[in-house]
Amino acid sequence: MTTWHAPEALLRAYAAQAAPPAAAVSLEAHLDTCADCRARLAQALPAATASVLATARAGVLARVASEPSPVPARRWRSRVVRSAPLAWLLGCLAVLTSASALDVGSTQRPALVLLLSPALPLIGVAAAWGSRLDPYAEVTASTPAAGLSLLLRRTLTVLLAVVPVAGGVGLVRGAPGPGLWLLPCLGVTAVALALGGVVGLQRATATLGAAWAAAVVLPGIAGTGVPAAVTAQAGPWWAAVCALSLLVLVLRRSAYAALPR
Amino acid sequence: MRTRTIRPTTFEPTAFAFAVRAESLVVNAGRRRAVDGLDLALGTGVHGLLGPNGAGKTTLMRALSTVSRPGGGALELLGVPMSPDADLAVVRRRLGYLPQHFGFHPRFTVRELVEYFAWLKEVPSQRIGPAAQRAIERVGLADRAGDKMKTLSGGMVRRVGMAQAIVNDPDLLLLDEPTTGLDPEQRVSFRELLRDLGSDACVLVSTHLVEDVAASCEDVVLMESGRSVFAGSLDGLLAADPGASSGTVGDSAVERAYTALLRSARATGEGA
Numbered sequence: 440m441t442t443w444h445a446p447e448a449l450l451r452a453y454a455a456q457a458a459p460p461a462a463a464v465s466l467e468a469h470l471d472t473c474a475d476c477r478a479r480l481a482q483a484l485p486a487a488t489a490s491v492l493a494t495a496r497a498g499v500l501a502r503v504a505s506e507p508s509p510v511p512a513r514r515w516r517s518r519v520v521r522s523a524p525l526a527w528l529l530g531c532l533a534v535l536t537s538a539s540a541l542d543v544g545s546t547q548r549p550a551l552v553l554l555l556s557p558a559l560p561l562i563g564v565a566a567a568w569g570s571r572l573d574p575y576a577e578v579t580a581s582t583p584a585a586g587l588s589l590l591l592r593r594t595l596t597v598l599l600a601v602v603p604v605a606g607g608v609g610l611v612r613g614a615p616g617p618g619l620w621l622l623p624c625l626g627v628t629a630v631a632l633a634l635g636g637v638v639g640l641q642r643a644t645a646t647l648g649a650a651w652a653a654a655v656v657l658p659g660i661a662g663t664g665v666p667a668a669v670t671a672q673a674g675p676w677w678a679a680v681c682a683l684s685l686l687v688l689v690l691r692r693s694a695y696a697a698l699p700r
Numbered sequence: 701m702r703t704r705t706i707r708p709t710t711f712e713p714t715a716f717a718f719a720v721r722a723e724s725l726v727v728n729a730g731r732r733r734a735v736d737g738l739d740l741a742l743g744t745g746v747h748g749l750l751g752p753n754g755a756g757k758t759t760l761m762r763a764l765s766t767v768s769r770p771g772g773g774a775l776e777l778l779g780v781p782m783s784p785d786a787d788l789a790v791v792r793r794r795l796g797y798l799p800q801h802f803g804f805h806p807r808f809t810v811r812e813l814v815e816y817f818a819w820l821k822e823v824p825s826q827r828i829g830p831a832a833q834r835a836i837e838r839v840g841l842a843d844r845a846g847d848k849m850k851t852l853s854g855g856m857v858r859r860v861g862m863a864q865a866i867v868n869d870p871d872l873l874l875l876d877e878p879t880t881g882l883d884p885e886q887r888v889s890f891r892e893l894l895r896d897l898g899s900d901a902c903v904l905v906s907t908h909l910v911e912d913v914a915a916s917c918e919d920v921v922l923m924e925s926g927r928s929v930f931a932g933s934l935d936g937l938l939a940a941d942p943g944a945s946s947g948t949v950g951d952s953a954v955e956r957a958y959t960a961l962l963r964s965a966r967a968t969g970e971g972a
Binding site for chain 2: 574575577578579580581582583584585586693696697698
């Protein structure tokens, strides 16, 4: 730090706008770093200048006080999760709870929770990209965040919401553990994303949902035994389906760069 | 009071002559060829995109905003050719887009919404708060920043849409019918904002309100049936005004010129 301070005469000359230009520039450079000299300059100001500055300061402060302060609104992260999917999450919970209620005392057929859980994320995934339900789909598609990474992030949000719910309901009601339905759940979701790159996400999820209902849920309810898709033997197949779908998805990621026509 | 921010990019030499350059551009809307062989070259400034309903304005806007892919021809945005393997993120970071229909989640506040879009546009996280605040102030909604979207009027929602479009200080700003729902006073301040934005960015404003164009645009592109039938300065457009006594529909010189150009384009189209 410097030990030099502006002489009183220079400060007074500067305050009266009478300092030589070179000395004024050098003084301003010093004032930037020296609070003491700034305070002394304030003392040396003519009354008229001081009152103009005071008025300006009061005006600025009043203006700042009259406007709402910019709150750092970090809450939107949770709002994004909350706003659309909350209703959907409650819906999933209702479906699973009623399914498990129907499961009580029924040993003839496989648990409904087991039959329904793998297809539940489809409803959320359908809204993840380019959906008419998403009011921002159009603008979102014009942002740099759009594309495969955003789709995967949203899909993960859906899975993080539905898997604990399904697991929790299963646990409370004593339905089959996640070992049987978790892999099919991931597999169906991955196929939806891969197929969505070809025919559009909404069409892909609708088709898969219908196929799941026809091939697994209906036979399961009809009592023809546990459908092969949700048995322990199907596990390795579902793992293969997941891997293959993700490969297709990455290779065809440009399908999610723009909205389908 | 008007404020200007000077960004480092302001002083960088641009590597392109036009922010938007299209040659024989074709864009499909569903099965319909809504933009059909359009040529366009737009630089810095405010450009008005005029045309009757169904002329292909919105389809063109969607292609320029990278939301839909061109079906043919050449398109270059901010110097980047829009080939199938183009890195869209580079262009999208410098893009602002207000679509014709801008919906909202009712429980978002204005600030949350604008900050959400700043995040989607990859504004650095420490800049998101100040950038959103500035965008909200520029559209004149500072006093409603903490209010939920469902409490806003239609014109205010439109201005929030405008705020999200400018939150990343875009070099290419595409506004599809931005003045819908604005009252006359808001339209005047909106035009002022447009002129300010147009001083260092390419702004394309699609509208069917001829007086908006007359008040705030330096250049005009007139579209009819997916093609550009006129592109040039506002004075160039006015030169097509056949005069008040000619019997052409329209109260103002711009309206008469608009009608005259459309009629002659249609006559040529039928003759061809």
